[in-house]
Amino acid sequence: MLVGTKKLAEWREIFHDHMQSMDHAFDSAHKIDHVTRVTNTALQLAEMEGAKLEIVLPAVMLHDSLPIDKFASSTKNSIYISTENSLNLLKSWGYPQELFLSIEHAILAHSFSANITPQTLEAKVVQDADRLDALGAIGIARTLAVGFKQGNPLYNKDEPFPINRDANDRDNILDHFYVKLLRLPALLHTKAAKMEADARIKTMEIFLRDLAREIGAEFL
Numbered sequence: 001m002l003v004g005t006k007k008l009a010e011w012r013e014i015f016h017d018h019m020q021s022m023d024h025a026f027d028s029a030h031k032i033d034h035v036t037r038v039t040n041t042a043l044q045l046a047e048m049e050g051a052k053l054e055i056v057l058p059a060v061m062l063h064d065s066l067p068i069d070k071f072a073s074s075t076k077n078s079i080y081i082s083t084e085n086s087l088n089l090l091k092s093w094g095y096p097q098e099l100f101l102s103i104e105h106a107i108l109a110h111s112f113s114a115n116i117t118p119q120t121l122e123a124k125v126v127q128d129a130d131r132l133d134a135l136g137a138i139g140i141a142r143t144l145a146v147g148f149k150q151g152n153p154l155y156n157k158d159e160p161f162p163i164n165r166d167a168n169d170r171d172n173i174l175d176h177f178y179v180k181l182l183r184l185p186a187l188l189h190t191k192a193a194k195m196e197a198d199a200r201i202k203t204m205e206i207f208l209r210d211l212a213r214e215i216g217a218e219f220l
């Protein structure tokens with residue numbers, strides 16, 4: 001498939017090489033392996049749903065072209081800065097500009113904190129693919145990696161599971177499951193992503209249940 005002057009596979013290489021060169025700047029949950037997994041998932045979803053690959057591919061591969069500090073106050077703005085950077089890159093590589101508006105929307109809408117409803121199938125696919133990577137075994141691993149890096153404890157020592165207290169993921173890692181992760185499946189758009197999310201949630205439930213048993217905590 002030709003997009004502008006190049007085949008889609010050639011574009012994929014250009015995007016990959018760029019993100020690989022930026023890898024040092026990203027936290028352990030957003031390194032090139034995240035980009036690769038989300039890209040593979042998005043391409044699968046796109047095929048099943050009939051989304052346009054020439055929009056999905058650049059959007060998904062450059063969906064975080066600049067690192068976003070999740071706990072910085074400027075998170076909301078940083079997705080706009082990152083998206084602008086992605087479009088500038090595409091422009092510099094000569095990607096067809098008539099696709100930019102759709103790509104821009106798909107990148108902006110992937111962001112959880114931006115809270116933008118995806119209006120196109122392509123934006124839905126990119127958002128779903130990115131959110132799936134926060135679920136399942138990989139979701140658990142990424143959550144632990146980021147949480148420990150921030151110096152947070154695994155759980156609240158007085159009440160490990162947020163049963164009689166509000167969940168607060170700035171205070172401990174486990175609460176991130178309740179603040180965000182377990183809520184993601186309800187926010188997915190495509191049928192294929194919802195099915196995959198079911199399997200991934202089961203993995204997370206086993207983890208949480210076993211964790212509760214091992215630390216002798218009441219399970220939520």
Ligand SMILES: [Fe+2]
Nearest residue numbers: 063064110111
């Ligand atoms: Fe992101």
Ligand SMILES: [Fe+2]
Nearest residue numbers: 038063064130
């Ligand atoms: Fe992402």
